[in-house]
Amino acid sequence: MALLNTLVLAILATGFLMVSRRSLDAIIRLYALQNILLALVSFALAGGEVHFIVAGLALFAVKGVLIPWYLFWLIDRLEVSHEVEGYLSVSLSLLLAGLLTALAFRVGKAFVLPEAPLPQGVPVALALVLLGILSMVSRKKAISQVLGFLALENGVFLMALSESHGLPLFVELGVALDAFAAVFLAGILIFRIKGEMGHVDTARMRSLRG
């Protein structure tokens, strides 16, 4: 139990760091780290059942390795600065992140279902979701929005783990496939945005209005 608690807290910590760091490389690494931790949680919860282990491995392969690698490749090819640009300063981001986490912990109790295998994971999962949306709302670079979305996705995954040992295997795989496809598509779009507009700043994409 102590191990699980530590893991969950570590995941939350990576979430915080992802909100506060200003370097894209660091955030991608943190994302990879978060996936390792999630995989560990899923192994710890698996209780020896093979298909959970398979699912954990598969997910780790896709989200812990494939996607970070793809993102690194992407930002190298894009030739834009590796710095995160946002509306909020680091301190303000952290303050808001703290508030949202507090909210998640306050509200999260209501989400905890009886018979949940990992009750303490639910508020953390919720916090990850909120933090993910926070970075999507506050950051301008298209790629940092993708990272925010990925963090959110991880929150959802943790939620699934905590509430019910994860979803059925084929659903889980399908979800992962969709997530990967979404990120892949987003990557292509980012390339096109860069090519078409010369920047990847979503705050400047405001020609469609009204």
Added chain:
Amino acid sequence: MTALLALLLAPLFSGTVKWLKARLTHRQGPSPLMEYRNLAKLWRKVWVVPHPTTPLFLLGPIMALLGTLGALALLPVLPGLAFRGDFLLALYLLGLGRFFQMLAALDAGSSFGAQGSYREGVVTVLAEPGTLMALAGAVLLGEGFSLSGLPQLGVENSLVLLLALASLALALLAEGARMPVNDPTTHLELTMIHEAQVLDHSGPLLALYELAGSLKMLFYAGLMALLLPGSKPLVFLGVVGAWVLALAYLETYGVKLRYLRLPDFLSYNTLFGVLALLGAIWRF
């Protein structure tokens, strides 16, 4: 019956007024019977057709006369027709005559005719509601919703009937185009209402108009007579006589109102009408 009586009386009425006015200004004046001869003379004259005219030019005087005669026919001064709502028909028959008269004035394409036409319209708009309400008030107090059942002036209905009489008197001045609404003696186009409309009508057409004008005044006089107690034909003659005096006096010593002041003057008519109707509703 009443219509025939009025038809006979009408030239005498206007002739007498003219004669009296002349006497009041110490002139000899034409004989009171002069109007009969005048009409006969006009009837024999060749009449002028202005270029742009249409049959409406002729229909104007005809309908003015017929409308007025029709209205008079409904007055039970002498026994005649009577039915529910006849007073409405009578007033609207006058309106029919006025409608054609106004159209005929526009027919020749002269700007004076048009001026007379719209001035007549304004006077109608100002005078009609009050007159109708006053008359309706009197009718409401009477029986059978008809002119034949009109009440006689008495103590219990004095308020309504006096208001009605006052209103009818104003209506006579306005609709008859007399002082102070209009000066029938001048022929300065810009001040006229009635005369401007008939400017292009001559000969027999003018005769019809003259006749219709006098008849219209007799109609209102007849209405007033109906509200007064006594034998109707005699009262009628009395009222007509009184009007001769009144008109002669008014047009000798009075002045014509500025045209733009007309609404002020005729709003009394509306006021009397509203009060008479209210009085009739609440049985003052």
Added chain:
Amino acid sequence: MLYLLVFLPLTVFLARRETTLLVQLSVLVPFLGLLLAPFLLGTAAGPFRLDGVGLFYLLLTDLIYGLVALFARGYFPREEAWRFYWAGALFLASAHGAYLAHNLGVLWIFVEGSTLASALLVYHKGGARALEATWKYLMLGSVGIAMGLIGVILVYALVGGVTLDWGEVRSLVGEANPEGLKVAFALLLVGFGTKVGLFPLQAWLPDAHAEAPGPASALLSGTLLNVAFYALLRYTALMQAAGLFPFASGLLLAFGLLSLVFGAWFLFGQREYKRLLAYSSMEHMGLAVFALGLGLPWLALFHTLAHSLSKTLAFLGASGILALSHAKEVGRVGGLVLHTPALGVPFTLSLAALGGLPPFPLFFAEFKAVEVAMKSPWLGVLYLVGLGLAFAGLLYPMAQMGFGQGKPLGGRGLDLWLLWVLLLLLLLLGVLPPVEVFKALEVVLWKP
């Protein structure tokens, strides 16, 4: 066989970039779907099972897809048609999957899949505006659908983590914790509501609809929104099975009314006709959700049917207008009924249909909704006011584009007869609404 139905659309890729072959396959596939699907009613395979409601939406999607594919033939230049047909095939496959899925998880996967496929449809050939629209669509849609996933997870956990099969979940949900179900439904509503385009989650909708090429807009509005609405329908039925319908009803009614009223205001201020139609979609999906909230699933189904047909007609008309006039603004197009009746009459009538006028089916749908809503008068009055405002928003475009000042359009030959086919369908549906069919569907959905 059901797997075949899911993967059938992918056969379009066999045609590679041969435009003629692509068109033929793209029309043939939905046609086959239309023929095949009715015989598969009630069959099951793996996570798939075709029930009445699924069949209804499947047929509707195939019908519209076939018509749009046919129309697209004349719309796209030869060298770029393949983009549309490829993305369309992906989209059709995921739509088929969603309607066949009898498992809530699989349903979610295919809904997300349809988002991705339709993002390709929006993107089509690129360009700054299309990119912007696609990006916004992808972000908003993905976040929304992720929220929906949390809802799915909660539902899964609530039924004990044993199954996501729709039928089994429905029988199990009665014993689930109601508070948890409420939370799950809230998340699902916001999640799928984003894809349905409910206010204030609609932001992606006008951008995507306006920037997508015309036939793609028709697909988005006529079929994509239904996919998400279908998911919402399933979950509402779950809430009903759990005895929580009164709770769900409140939320649905609120979202429906908000979408209606704000949709009306957006409509009123809008000057581009494709965006206008997009806002009208938002308004009508709001009305469908409202009907659902009233406890009339059959009416919601009917409303989506009527809306899909009307909106497909409107968007096909609009794409025709855009292709011939190259003007996006309402004010720069005019007098279509007078100068270009083959295009103008069906288009103007489609706006009238969207305004809820007889003899079109949306009139019937709105009438029935008001009839029930009036039982709680304020609801009915608000609904009426909203309808009036929405009509006021559509009035100027209809008047201007149908009868205003403008030049005759001409030039490229488009398959305008398709518009008349749709118009005829609408008229038939409006004069003889098959209420009994929908009542039967309601039984499938509502009563186990």
Added chain:
Amino acid sequence: MSPLWTFLPLGLAVVSAGTPWRFRGLSLSLGLAGLAWVALGGMGWALGWGAPFLYLLLLGALTLGLAPYLPAYLAHHPREAHLYSLLVPLFLASMAGVALTSPGFGFLFLWEGMALLGYFLVALEGPSALVGGRAFFLASRLSGAGLYLAFLGHGHLGADWVWAGLLLGFGVKAALFPFHAWLPQAHPVAISPVSALLSGAMTKLGLLGLYQSQYWFGPPPPWVGWALVLLGLLGAVYALVRGLGEEDLKGALAYSSVENLGLMLSALGAYFLKPMPLLLGAFFLQQVAHALFKGLLFLGAGALEERRISQLGGLFRKAPGLGALALWGMVAGAGLPPGPVFLAEWQLYQGFLQGPFLMPLAAGALALVGALALYFYVRLFGLAFLGLPRGEAGVYWAPGMRLGLGLLAALLLLLALGPGLLLGPLGLGTYPNGLLLALLGVLAGALYRGLARLPKRLYGTWDCGFQPLTPRMQPNALGFAEPALRLFPFLRLRVGEHPRLEEPLAEVYAGVGRAYSRLAALVQTLQSGSLHLYLLLQLLTLVVVLGVVLL
């Protein structure tokens, strides 16, 4: 039996719609439909089957007039002729259908369908009809909303609300003040046959609906009656005064429609307050009379190629037949005896005078309306048909059109001669109007012949001996009305080089429109293009919804 009857006129009209290309076929089928409606309606009314049959009679009479007119008109105005000849019969059918159905889905279906058809008929005139068409459609939908409220709320809402809905629903259609503003915008811009149908027939459906509502929804609360009386009379006066300043001939006719409708509404209101057969007689007689004379006048206006009164003049000499028919229509329209409208007003006066509380005062308002109507129609006929021509306006006056107008005028004459045809079933009689008509006709004819035979001399109009008169010396449309307009300060008359009439009420409508536009513009800022804002909205929505769930 009601549904069965609905299909007969529908069938007839669809048959006529089936021959869109051949005008002769259109004429024949319209004529047949008209005859059928007249026969069916007349029989139904005489047998006491109810008000809808009177409406059918009215519609049939109008259709009879339209039957020869429309083809002749369309032959001269070929633009969109096939669409018109398709839509007009459908429009007629929808009106007949509305009259014969009772509240429910079918009624609203036909009612709103009628609005759509009517809109198309107005809008087909092109860009010049854009604003008017929109006003029409908006008003129609407003009226539809009122009916939804009343029909569907019946049983859930109190009688007050139901009747408010009915007043809105039927009242807007019948141009109840202050919702009348759409009518003068919409009716004149359509082609004349359509204007005739809109003014003559469609507006009456609002009246019919209000009348029938007392049977459908129970007796109205008293405030409804008073509202109808007051708003009706107010609308009548307002419309006449406003119409006096109207330059467009058809626009002026539309204002006259508002006036007539106002009187009918007030008659109905008075009837609600005190059910007297007299008021009912006035209500129904004026409906038919108005339909006929307004149809006559609008169709007559269709013969003119210029509608601005200040450009017209001297038309009587160009087309004496048209002038004579229009004169008859206008005498009737001005509410003068022996026209049938007067008969209605004659009953209305008596009804008012016997009404409860202060209602007799309404007679004064009615007299004002009468005097204004006189002025109004003198202006229309005098400036357009008499005097010197102010422009080169042409007249298109084909035999079919003559026949159509003649039919309507003859029907109007028939109504004047025998109002008992309509009033008989109500157990009402009038004074012998036919006798009056005959007497006036004979006497006027005799005098006319006599005078015309007297020696006469052709000469110019007297010009005071100065320079010769020119057409420009005649007063123009606004100039003729100016003295009367000055009496009514609720309109602002701006004189000067370009005189014009300002209507404060129109500014109110415009103000509401502007405020609404601002609101819509404000809402648009939500769609500002910022993805971050959208995501934030999404988050907030989630938070709010979860908050609602959890709290």
